[in-house]
Amino acid sequence: MRFGVVVFPGSNCDIDCYHALRDVMGQDAEYIWHRATNLDSFDCIVLPGGSTYGGYLRCGAIARFSPVMERVMEFAQSGKPVIGISDGFHVLTEAGLLPGAMLRNRNMKFICDNVYIKVENSGTPFTNLCGDGQVLKMPIAHGDGNYYADSDTLREMEENKQVVFRYCSPEGHITDESNPNGSLQNIAGVCNREGNVLGMMPQPERCVEEILGGRDGIVIFQSIINYLKGGTAGGKETL
Amino acid sequence: MERKPYEKVGLTREEYQRIVDILGREPNELELNLYGVMWSEHCSYKNSKPVLRMFPTSGERVLQGPGENAGIVDIGDGLAVVMKIESHNHPSAVEPYQGAATGVGGIVRDIFTMGARPVALLNSLRFGELDNERTKYLFEKVIEGIAGYGNSIGIPTVGGEVYFNDCYRGNPLVNAMCVGLIRHDDIKRGTAAGVGNSVMIVGAFTGRDGIGGASFASAELNEESEENRSPMQVGDPFMEKLLLEACLELFKTGYVVGMQDLGAAGLTSATSETASRGGSGMDIDVALVPRRETGMIPVEVMISESQERMLVIVEKGKEQEVRDIFEKWGLHSAVIGRVTDDGMLTIRENGEVVGRVPAKSLAEDAPVYHRDYKEPAYYKQLKDLDIEGLEMPADFNGVLISLLNSPNIASKEWVYRQYDHMVRTCTAVVPGSDAAVIRIRGTGKAIALTTDCNGRYCYLDPGVGGAIAVAEAARNLVCSGAKPLAVTDCLNFGNPEKPEVFWQFRQAVSGLSEACRALGTPVISGNVSFYNETDTDAVFPTPVVGMVGLIEDTAHITTQAFKDRGDVIVLLGENGEEAGGSEYLKVIHGLERGSVPVLDLDREKKVQDCCLELIRNGLVKSAHDCSEGGIAVALAESCISGGKGARVEFEGCKRSDLLLFGETQSRILVTVEQGRLEDLLETAGQLGVPATVLGRVEGERLEIAVDGQRMIGLSVKELETNWRGAVECIMQG
């Protein structure tokens, strides 16, 4: 499969996504400069983490106007999978591809740590190899990951199963204590109504090798590959 | 009385005369200012140079020693590590967020100027005690500043240290260290050569920032200038990230002759140093320097310290190619002059020469001073410590908890949780163990990194304290499975014009040097920061040691955490009962005095070599060095990190408080599988290192007995709650 990792000015985790996809997952991966205008050859687009435009004004607010974003929107509208991680999640909300917005972490600090998240919807292209309710251990590294949406939007999202991940305790309980940043209802990742665009604050590319302290991120990438190959949920045994 | 013009730029009468001799005439205003900044202690090291010659600076693996933007040490496979540490103490005291942030920015530029990809940041920090709002504010904002900059440019901040002591109250220390990776073939130097080659300035526009502090001899300064000068800058990590990527891309073209970042003394030092190193001259026009502000006069352009700028010497005819690369990254670049062969730094404004001096005279010919030094009165007085008079604590559990709660020993998680320490996905050991470990992609190797310095030891005995800083740094690396390779140092001291301070400085450098020789770790780069004092007092002499080590095989990576119940705990080295200078003495008895722990460098080396050998033989499951808080704290930390308890027994002791909490050097706690214990003891014996079985990893509690008597018994949970929560609790309370 061919993955495109977008490089915005200020992207940092582009190389990490690239390595995870190529060296660990053995996929075809390529960087896409933010001025690129053709995404035809790609099967999946990754908006990586980092600090696009320094995070100035608001995270993702300026990158969202990069030339490549119009193509990303078309790509998404055509139903192909797009995943935004951390700052990439910001770009997706700013671009209106995902509902809601992000506030400053409630403790006002940047947080880099391992957290636990629970898979709330295992029917997406990004989670189809996860069990429903499966708990994953994953790093976060952000200052503005406090997810917000107004109550109408939230209700709609719940109805459509658009909340894909929630922060939880190691045992899978959704508690305030296990919520690192104050996100509304512990939301850690959401998808669009169609399910082909995912944004998540936890960073799967940071946990794909034992030497990095864990491999729970692999299932996310594996799910995408599975989806692209035409597989669907329930393909768990292939892991 | 009106001060003389040379006094206003900080020069003495003799120094002025020297300039007149060099030029064969009186300098004009601009020229005088150039000498003023370049011959300052900060740029010229005129007070410290003779002392720094004590450092060992060469070795098999040293590819670049002191004198360049950063030092370089070989790690095999055609790869090398580039590293440097630098202070940003004074700016951080005034504007902690921006002061710390721009400190990080500056050190990162030093690394990629050499052609290296920065892969890790560390920071060494000192503040007053956290008992007042001002200090808490400084601490909080410095951390935010480091995080704000480092996180944004995507270089992981993987380690460092923080200590609190009243001596730093008015004068916090903020030292930032950066480490880069490079292929030998790609090493670039800050050299200007090749007559006719172009001199370009790239990155941010030049403004009046960073020059408010400098004093001016000039009567011609207009009001616009006076009003708008600011001593501080605001860091722009986004610009730096672009600059970093653009410069690394540019190096690949082969068009770069030399590169230098614009740091202290801005364009003045960048032009004169590159020309001087290349044995060439330079002819530049300040009118060509892109500016952010109107009405700037030549001297302002020459000494502005606006951030995120680089000077690039480019092969003639390749300017457009260079421009294209910077444009791609959304950055400005401009040709401001060319390299000449007359050895002169010629400065023009719109073509007209406004200043012309020998480049080398600015960069290298500052006078050198051999300062007076004198042993301070306190030195002998404080050695006195009435150990008999120290009351034996009744409750050892309480002592251990107090130590774990001391911000100097407590977990620094509150700090490093704010740093992105994982970006670039190479951090194999994250902050919280003895040293950070970064794997080297494409090889089976890794490097280990640490910074260390116990300021209290260095105050009580600068010589031994300095040596211990090196020894502890090396020990931390060894505990991680690395062979120590090289040192970068940041020497933070008071006013060198005071003989007592200068004595501390000399002693410390001598101690550092001796230890560096003994442990085979040459000094490849460093930085001196003097005048760290307020009206009342100087800071403790604080010679911070940054060290890199090489792990030949990632399988050797070792951490301090206890791994499995049943493993045997062995002490390499020998226990002592030393009290002087310990955190125990400070926290429990309120004393900062006594003789610092003895350091026998031979023994230290043996213990370290032994530990590394054992690790390489696959015998060691965890390793942790004993430092502040002694062996009891070391045991507690290994328990906490591993989430497992331990049962330990000591024998043959006079004072159990000093045995458990004293800070005797050259000790490492290792654990080994029961089945391999004999192998371990045998190897240690062959290497002539005492190895004592202390006990086992077991249960959920730390149980320590001395000569059959139970001294400490606490649940790991309780240890952890205190140790992990202490700093956060203070900062929120």
Add this chain to the structure above:
Amino acid sequence: MFYAKVFVTLKKSIADPHGNAIKEALLSMGYDGVKDVRMGKLIEIKLEDGSSAKAQERIKKMCDTLLANTVIEDYSYEITEVQP
């Protein structure tokens, strides 16, 4: 030349931890009587434009598209004509 002062503030319904922290700090410094503190952004823009009405319109559009995220923020602005 026009000079616009754009104010971007968090929606009233959204908690403002930063403002809160400042309020607590002020209270602890003895500034009692402080009832509420909110932290927002001030964006100053110098803009050349044909007419005040056009400047007005453009600023509004900048706010809607870039300067504010209306999911979480409100904005307002003041525009004055100034000498270039």
Add this chain to the structure above:
Amino acid sequence: MFYAKVFVTLKKSIADPHGNAIKEALLSMGYDGVKDVRMGKLIEIKLEDGSSAKAQERIKKMCDTLLANTVIEDYSYEITEVQP
């Protein structure tokens, strides 16, 4: 009750990375004519006080001690009396 709008801005001679990035973004979005953008803080304070003069004085003191760092920032404020 008084309502104070405090504006904290970077000193003129200090580079403003945020403002700069916004300016570039606006230009690239086609808003030509944008000459300069600076980004600062807007701090809104609700304050109970005896008189307008006293509120004025206290706000100034808050700026000097907490709200701005006058090494790099300037501040100004507007105070109006409002219904509690």
